[in-house]
Amino acid sequence: MKKKWLSVYNSYYKNGTAFNKLDSIYGKTNFIFQKWLKHPSFDKYWRSKMPDKKDFAKINIPVLTLTGYYDADQRGAMYYYNEHHKNNKNANHYLVIGPYGHSGVISAVDEEYNGYKIDSIAKINIEEISFQWFDYILEGKKKPEFLKDKVNYQVMGSNEWKSAPKINKISNGKLKLFLNKTKLEEIEPKLGYISQTVNFLERKDTLQSFSDEKILDNKLSPEYLKDRLIFESNVFEKSFEINGSFTGNLKVSINKKDMDVILTVYEKLSSGQYLKLSHEYFARASYAKDNTKRNLLRPNVVENIPIKNTFFTSRKVEKGSKLIVALGIRKSADVQINYGTGKDVSEETIADAKEPLEVKWYNDSYIEIPVMQN
Known part of the structure; x- marks a missing residue:
């Protein structure tokens, strides 16, 4: 069964087929699947x-x-x-x-x-x-x-x-970290941005398995970090607890009308290993403010994308550790691909990918980590 689904997903991905054809690729139209796709909002x-x-x-x-x-x-x-x-x-x-x-x-x-x-x-x-x-x-x-x-x-x-x-x-404070180029900084930086280009025509990275990313690993997995930017904090001089769900705000401008964001937080241990602190955070930009109604982004206009409804975690961050944020665009064979046209995402195809997605991530973007400090 797993081999069958790998074949279905990779066929969808490599051919750039519309996501609403996934059931047909499997071999049979699924009424429930099609009905769900008609309701992308929390309606x-x-x-x-x-x-x-x-x-x-x-x-x-x-x-x-x-x-x-x-x-x-x-x-x-x-x-x-x-x-x-x-x-x-x-x-x-x-x-x-x-x-x-x-x-x-x-x-x-x-x-x-x-x-x-x-x-x-x-x-x-x-x-x-x-x-x-x-x-x-x-x-x-x-x-x-x-x-x-x-x-x-x-x-x-x-x-x-x-x-x-x-x-x-369970927490008594917030650790606010700005996403400044390649760094996570506690002091708000002078305004600037880092650019990212995502080519949705590129389809070499097919799905090889359904195995999950390792929670603790000696390196950050390239399979899970494609189309991502990495931000790293300074070394923490004393230990503290992270308790709860992080929040924040992304300040961005893009050349399209929508995008799917993925964000993961890690602790980089003094040993050099990376510990994934919770499940990844996914968000469709057009629903980030209101999941009951789609609000498309304005091309080449600076927009705010709130970070909310993230995964709860609890971890004693050790002295000598760093925090790592991996931020980018979700593009994988096993999910819908949001090409950013503003059309129903389940109907978009690789024909909508002629223009790469251009993102400017502004460095007054930030995440807030709930912490318990003595």
Whole structure:
């Protein structure tokens, strides 16, 4: 089955076919797939399938959410967690989150995940905690001892679990870093920009496998960093904790009407190894401000693209480490390719790629990292 899908994706990519033909390449039109593609916005179609504010306000049963820093479905889990607390001041909703992928939180936690050996204390029995939870809410037994408070998170690198009553209690500051040429700087630089050109006609980099990028590696993988710029901070003189989801703002101008952004944050250890701190952040520029309505960019006009709804993580950053940001344009065989014409992206083809994408990344762009400092 994997070989079949590799063939389908590579055929779509190499031939520059429209994304809405993916099911046909596989061999059969899929009604559900086609229906989903007709709704690229968070419109009534999608909202009708989810609880609204009034529904969340009525959820008065105890809820336990389990997810991971590398769980591709983390943002969905956190959406329900955040909306429940936002709309119900008495929400009895607990969160457990640690250095796990999707399979880890639905089946069993492994001691190693994609090259990263998790702290020994992070090797928890999720099944046992789940059974204890059901005994607690259905049988009236004692609440699982593991749940010390409403928010329970494992600080990678510390071999410690921490707890807090609310998400906003897990950090007490922000580390603001500007993207200045090749550096991450805490002081806002003199205004300038770095240019990037992305040629969507280039299709040599076909998909070789579905393997994930290593979480801990001796180098940054070129397979995952194509069409990206690398920004590096100074060495940190003392350790600190990153707790939560980063935010920020990208100041850009492009020669087209849209683009798909990808951003990943790493810790570069004093050993020279790179630790990926969470799942990648993806954003379509035209939906970055409002996911219910597409707002196309104006060609060659400086625009702001807010960074939000990123992945939650927790990590003790060691003295002697640096932070690395890999920022660029998402262009891969296993995803939609946004050629920037402003048309429905699922209908665009390689015929729309005649003009390369030209990006100016302005150096008053920044990311803000939530930190806990003593």
